[in-house]
Amino acid sequence: MPTMPLRSGGLGLRMSGMLIRLAIHVVSLLVVFYFIWNVHSGFFVAAVIMALILALVNAVIKPIVLILTLPISILTLGLFVVVINILLFALSFAVLNAFGYHFDISFGRIALGWLVYVLISTVLTRVI
Template sequence: MKWLLPFVLNALALLAADYFLDGMHLSGIGSAILAAVALGLVNTLIRPVLILFTLPLSVLTLGLFILVINAVTFSLASLLVPGFRIDTFGAAFLGAIITSIVSWILNLLFKEE
């Protein structure tokens, strides 16, 4: 059951971002859990490649371009999951930031010793 907790916490973070943003839409908790799984896969498989290819730009912007990469991976995950829709790049950008912050807070609260 230890492997299930991060997905549930990330799904809750996605639902929080959905609540705060008009440009992000989740159809329910099932879509949120699938979106959390998709985000995990995209962040594990595709994000490192994107970071490697954009490394010079990331260095030039002092790492701020990583936020753009996070928005791109967030949008890509929304393309993979039915019931998870992002309308604009701005919504993806803010959704990635809100999801990261809420997920970080939830992981601190439910941290296993």
């Protein structure tokens, strides 16, 4: 009789994993706020809201946009996906601005902020 593998992903373990990922993204956003936008204090709540907005945008809007832009992504060998990610990052900042936090949404700052955010969150995800 074959044995069933043990399940290691109970609800508590999944919730703690989600909270760890949320914390990683909040820390990454705090670094982006500090170095790119020179925000030095009082923006922890903004980072939490931004992390939740990014999660929602990446879960709902990004798959639709990726499917719609698949032909141009194929033509550019996937490099257009970077542009999509930067634009979705800008969209998230626009939504955050609607919550009363005012950030300059110039393309250069958004692109640099996205790059720093991705690098920090990737490194922290791999380390933790």
